[in-house]
Amino acid sequence: MKALTTLFVAGMFVTTLAMADDVDDVKATIRGHFAAVNSGDVAAYTPYYANQGSAFGGGELLERLSVEQRTNNFQAGIDRGLRRNLQMRNLEVQIYGNVAIATGYLLGSTTAPDGTTQRTSQQRTGILIKQGGQWKEVHRHNSPLTVSTPQIEDRFVGTWKLASFERRGPDGELGSSANSYSNGLLVYTPTGHMSLQLTRENRQEFEGRASPQEAQAALYSYIAYYGTFKVNESQGAVIHQRQGHLIPDRVTEGLRYFSFSGNRLMLTAPPTGGGMVTTLTWERIE
Numbered sequence: 001m002k003a004l005t006t007l008f009v010a011g012m013f014v015t016t017l018a019m020a021d022d023v024d025d026v027k028a029t030i031r032g033h034f035a036a037v038n039s040g041d042v043a044a045y046t047p048y049y050a051n052q053g054s055a056f057g058g059g060e061l062l063e064r065l066s067v068e069q070r071t072n073n074f075q076a077g078i079d080r081g082l083r084r085n086l087q088m089r090n091l092e093v094q095i096y097g098n099v100a101i102a103t104g105y106l107l108g109s110t111t112a113p114d115g116t117t118q119r120t121s122q123q124r125t126g127i128l129i130k131q132g133g134q135w136k137e138v139h140r141h142n143s144p145l146t147v148s149t150p151q152i153e154d155r156f157v158g159t160w161k162l163a164s165f166e167r168r169g170p171d172g173e174l175g176s177s178a179n180s181y182s183n184g185l186l187v188y189t190p191t192g193h194m195s196l197q198l199t200r201e202n203r204q205e206f207e208g209r210a211s212p213q214e215a216q217a218a219l220y221s222y223i224a225y226y227g228t229f230k231v232n233e234s235q236g237a238v239i240h241q242r243q244g245h246l247i248p249d250r251v252t253e254g255l256r257y258f259s260f261s262g263n264r265l266m267l268t269a270p271p272t273g274g275g276m277v278t279t280l281t282w283e284r285i286e
Contacts, residue, residue, distance in 0.1 A: 081113035170275030
C-alpha cells in the first residue's frame with residue numbers, strides 16, 4: 001500500500017511539473033508571436049497558427065482563415081507600412097491535456113502608413129493545441145475593454161526625432177543657435193509614459209578621466225528626463241510629469257503648448273522672464 005501511495009504521489013508530482021512546463025511554453029509562444037508581430041517578422045509569425053483557425057476580432061462575424069491567408073494579410077500590412085506595438089499583459093494559461101486556454105489584456109498601438117496611431121486596449125482569449133510538440137493557436141476572441149472614442153493622447157503615442165530647435169525673442173527675432181540642441185529623441189507610450197533626450201553638436205570626448213570642466217560641459221550639453229504625460233486639450237498643452245531628470249532639481253512638471261502638422265509635432269515652452277520662446281519640432285519615426 002505504501003509503495004502504491006508513493007507511486008501515486010510521484011506520478012502527481014511529474015504531472016504537475018509537466019503542466020508547469022506547458023504553461024511556460026505557451027506563454028513563451030504567445031510572447032514570441034507578438035514580438036514577431038511588432039518586428040514584422042513573417043517567418044516567425046506564421047508558425048504560431050494552426051491551419052484553418054478561427055477568430056472573433058471584436059465584431060459579430062466569425063472569421064475562418066488558413067495559415068496562408070493569415071500570412072498574406074500580415075505581409076500586406078507590412079508592405080503598406082503598417083506598424084504595431086502590442087504587448088500581452090496579465091497573461092494566464094490553463095492546460096487541459098494538449099489544449100491550452102490563454103487569457104490576458106492586449107495593449108499597445110497600431111500606426112497606419114499616414115502616421116495615424118490607434119490605441120489597442122482589448123481582452124484577448126486564445127485556444128491553442130499542441131501539435132508535434134509545438135503550441136499553435138486555433139481560435140482567438142478579442143473584445144474591447146471599454147467602449148471608447150479616439151483620444152487626443154493617441155496622436156502623441158510613438159517615437160519622434162528632433163527636426164528643429166529654435167528660440168525667438170519677444171520681437172519674434174530668431175535667437176542665436178550657439179546653445180541650441182541638434183539631436184533628440186522623444187517617446188510617448190500607450191501606457192501614458194514618456195521620455196526625452198537632447199544633445200548639442202560637437203560634444204567633446206573626455207581625454208582620460210574627466211576634469212571638472214569637461215564633466216560640466218558634458219552635463220550642460222545634454223538633456224534627459226522621463227516620466228508620465230497628460231494632455232489638456234482645451235489649453236492646447238501637454239504636461240510632462242517628470243519622475244527623473246539628469247538635473248535633480250528639475251524633477252517637476254513641464255508644460256508645453258502643442259500643435260500637429262502632418263507627421264510633425266511642435267512643442268513650445270511658455271515664455272521665459274525675458275520673453276524668450278523656445279519651440280522644438282519633432283518628426284514621427286514610429
